[in-house]
Amino acid sequence: MADPNQTGGSGRDKVEQPSRRKFLVQAGYAVGGVIVGGALGSLIRPSKKNETAPQTGEGTAAEVKNYNRAPMFFNQEQLGIVSAATERIFPADDAGPGAIALGVPFFIDHQLAGEWGFNSREYMSPPFYAGEKVQGYQGRLKRREMFEIGLRELENYSQTKFTKGFAALAPEQQDEVLRAFESDEVKLTTISASGFFKMLRSSTLEGAYSDPLYGGNADMNGWKMRSYPGNQMSYADVIDKDFSVIAPSSLQDHLSAH
Secondary structure, three states, X not given: OOOOOOOOOOHHHHHHHHHHHHHHHHHHHHHHHHHHXXXXXXXXXXXXXXXXXXXXXXXXXXXXXXXOOOOOOOOHHHHHHHHHHHHHHOOOEOOEOOHHHHOHHHXXXXXXXXHHHHOOOOOOOOOOOOOOHHHOOOOOOOHHHHHHHHHHHHHHHHHHHHOOOHHHOOHXXXXXXXXXXXXXXXXXXXXXXXXXXXXXXXXXXXXXXOOHHHOOOHHHHHHHHHOOOEOOOOOOOOOOOOOOOOOOEOHHHHHHOO
């Protein structure tokens, strides 16, 4: 058996032994760096003084990404149609941002991916009867299925009337298509065109004005346009004072305060 303390041997041994010792020493410092704070960073890279956040554009700090902005139910084509349709229902103007900037398409997408899309809190077993108008939709199709059908028919009608997909139409043409659905001018066999439009419109408004927790109303801008105070836990400190606009508060604000 070879003597482990022997200095002779192959060139490979001579290179590996110091390398292993150096690695163990540095690894020890690295573990210690977790405790003392600075050693780990100095081993990985040299420290840089006056290091600042990455810049974009005219010297502004890099925009923080919202990783909730990704489709969970729609494919890219469907998301494009929903984005175009909701922006016509709730367009950007001088009063504030529109549906796309508020995150409404992703709000609808995430709702359809969850319980709301599956109608999981509703009785969905037969027999099915035609309901009264005040009862809304009565049938076997889930909301996610109704959206899939409605978006496909919206695209088909746009192609038939204008030989273009809905997202590629001019704004006034998109309005014409949406009005045709709203008035039941478009005749569908599986769902009601006006019923789909009403669901799309109500979902758009919910996405614009719901708590940002659910994916829409980005930066609470929907509330700010209406001077709505959002989810305030109490008004005890202002109830006996003259009216004043209160900065909106979301459910996340209350969570981070504890």
